[in-house]
Amino acid sequence: MKQLLLCMACVLLALPLPAAAQEPSIEQLELEALKAKIGHLTQQLQDEQQQRDTDVRLLKETDEKISQQSAQLSRTGEEITAVRARTEKLEERLGPLREQLTNQQQHLAQQVSASWRMGRQQFLKLLLKQDDPARLSRILTYYGYLNRARIGIIDEIRLSYEQLQEVNLALATQRESLESHLSEQARLVSLLQEARVEQQQIVDHWNNSIGSNQQQLEQLAKDAEDLNQLLASIDKAIPEEFRKLGSAGFATLKGKLVWPVSGKITRKYGEKLSGGVVLEGLVISLPEGKPVRSVHGGTVVFADWLRGYGMMVIVEHDSGFMTLYGYNQELLKQVGDKVEAGETIGLSGRSGGQKKGSLYFAVRRGERAMNPTHWCRAVSKGKVG
Numbered sequence: 001m002k003q004l005l006l007c008m009a010c011v012l013l014a015l016p017l018p019a020a021a022q023e024p025s026i027e028q029l030e031l032e033a034l035k036a037k038i039g040h041l042t043q044q045l046q047d048e049q050q051q052r053d054t055d056v057r058l059l060k061e062t063d064e065k066i067s068q069q070s071a072q073l074s075r076t077g078e079e080i081t082a083v084r085a086r087t088e089k090l091e092e093r094l095g096p097l098r099e100q101l102t103n104q105q106q107h108l109a110q111q112v113s114a115s116w117r118m119g120r121q122q123f124l125k126l127l128l129k130q131d132d133p134a135r136l137s138r139i140l141t142y143y144g145y146l147n148r149a150r151i152g153i154i155d156e157i158r159l160s161y162e163q164l165q166e167v168n169l170a171l172a173t174q175r176e177s178l179e180s181h182l183s184e185q186a187r188l189v190s191l192l193q194e195a196r197v198e199q200q201q202i203v204d205h206w207n208n209s210i211g212s213n214q215q216q217l218e219q220l221a222k223d224a225e226d227l228n229q230l231l232a233s234i235d236k237a238i239p240e241e242f243r244k245l246g247s248a249g250f251a252t253l254k255g256k257l258v259w260p261v262s263g264k265i266t267r268k269y270g271e272k273l274s275g276g277v278v279l280e281g282l283v284i285s286l287p288e289g290k291p292v293r294s295v296h297g298g299t300v301v302f303a304d305w306l307r308g309y310g311m312m313v314i315v316e317h318d319s320g321f322m323t324l325y326g327y328n329q330e331l332l333k334q335v336g337d338k339v340e341a342g343e344t345i346g347l348s349g350r351s352g353g354q355k356k357g358s359l360y361f362a363v364r365r366g367e368r369a370m371n372p373t374h375w376c377r378a379v380s381k382g383k384v385g
Contacts (some may be wrong), residue, residue, distance in 0.1 A: 060305050062199045063351040067311055069195060070289070070330040070347060073188045080181045087174045090167055097164045203353050220277045223308025227280075231314075231322065232367055234301050238316060250296050250317040257295040257376045258341070260325060261286050261348060261359050262385025269362075269371040280369035281324060281362025284384060288357035292325050292346040295376065300337045300345070309360055310352025313345050319365075326360030327352055 263286030271279045294315050301322070302314035309326035313333060316322055329349025339345055348359050363370040373379055 056307050059199070059202050059353060060307075062195060062202055063305055063310055066192065066195045066199060066349070066351065067328075067330045069188055069192045070349075073185065073192060074330070074347075076181055076185045076188060080178065080185065083174055083178045083181060087171065087178065090171045090174060093167050094164070094171070097167060199350075200355075203355065220273055220308070224277060224280065226307060227309065227324075228367060230302070230306065231364060234314065234316075235320070235322075235366055238301065250298075250321040251319055253296065254375055255377070258293070259284075259376045259384040260293050260295055260323075260361055261290060262383075263290075263359070264383050265379065266358065269369075269373065281326075281360055282372055283327075284359045284361060286348050286357055286359065288329055288347075288349050290348040290357075291344040292328060292348055292359060293342050294325075294339045294345050295323055295341065296321075297338075297340045298323075300333045300335055300339060303331045303334050303337075305351070308352055310354065311346065311349065312352075312360075315339060315345070322364040324360065324362040324364065326362075327354050327358050329357075 261284055263284040265282055266285045267279055267283035269279060269282045271282075273279060292313075296315075296317050298315040298317040300313060301316040302312060304312065306312045306326070309324075311328040311331050312324065312326045313328065313331055314322055314324050325346060327349060328346035328351060330347040331345070332347070333339060333345045348357055350357050352360075361372055363372045363375050376384065
């Protein structure tokens with residue numbers, strides 16, 4: 001018995017560990033560590049900002065509410081599209097099935113009519129009249145053929161009818177689902193509009209509460225300082241091994257990058273704002289809800305709300321380059337996600353206190369701000385994209 005137990009123990013020890021028990025890879029550990037560091041830095045900065053201003057907390061909550069409702073609306077829209085596609089396919093099946101059933105019914109009617117006409121001479125009389133065995137055999141074969149054909153058509157009609165009923169039931173289910181999703185979509189649109197009104201009221205109150213240019217200057221300067229502090233902290237938090245995971249060649253594409261959106265530049269890089277604060281990115285005006293795309297491949301290192309910039313995405317590229325996308329209505333990526341050039345990372349909005357739909361776009365290398373117009377394709381009459 002002891003020998004048997006010993007053998008069993010040896011076999012168990014020799015077996016490979018299950019997938020759930022395998023240790024995570026170095027890349028996974030680094031990614032989780034990076035997420036934790038950036039999450040801590042973000043929370044710390046947001047706590048400090050909210051302590052300075054109650055309206056910041058309210059604006060953040062409203063911007064996040066709009067982002068969540070926008071995401072729900074997007075998902076509902078996708079489901080509506082899918083339901084409509086399924087409905088169209090079912091409707092395409094209905095026509096041929098109905099035509100098939102009609103043809104089968106007509107064929108059966110023709111056979112019944114032919115049988116009725118022949119039925120005027122009773123089958124038994126026909127048999128009794130036949131003196132020729134060969135002729136009798138042909139008659140019996142013909143009648144057998146008619147009966148089998150009639151039974152076959154009846155079976156086909158029953159099968160076609162069942163398929164038709166099945167498609168009609170599925171179609172009714174899809175139409176009911178579509179009505180439900182359309183109703184949910186209307187509800188979400190209404191909630192989104194209410195949240196935007198609330199957002200505007202907070203922005204108006206915020207602007208009215210800033211009584212002097214000096215207060216505006218202090219706010220703008222502090223927002224810029226917070227952003228620089230965040231970027232410096234992120235830059236230090238990213239391990240060198242993690243940077244190598246991104247795509248290469250950002251520096252070689254100077255002047256060739258595609259703009260993240262199409263719109264009009266309303267605030268230029270280096271523009272002096274009130275009190276001499278210099279804008280270290282640029283602002284592009286465009287409708288809300290438009291796709292915001294990464295200008296180059298890389299890794300998302302920040303995806304959260306930041307005072308002055310609203311819902312912000314920061315993408316880390318190779319060689320220390322970063323691109324920043326602010327004022328979004330909705331963020332479609334999270335920290336650690338790999339993105340390709342042209343991939344949608346958010347939807348344009350007016351979060352962070354903006355009065356209309358726009359995008360804050362900036363290019364950085366470490367703590368150094370760079371003019372985005374030098375990196376992206378040529379601007380035509382103030383318009384990009």
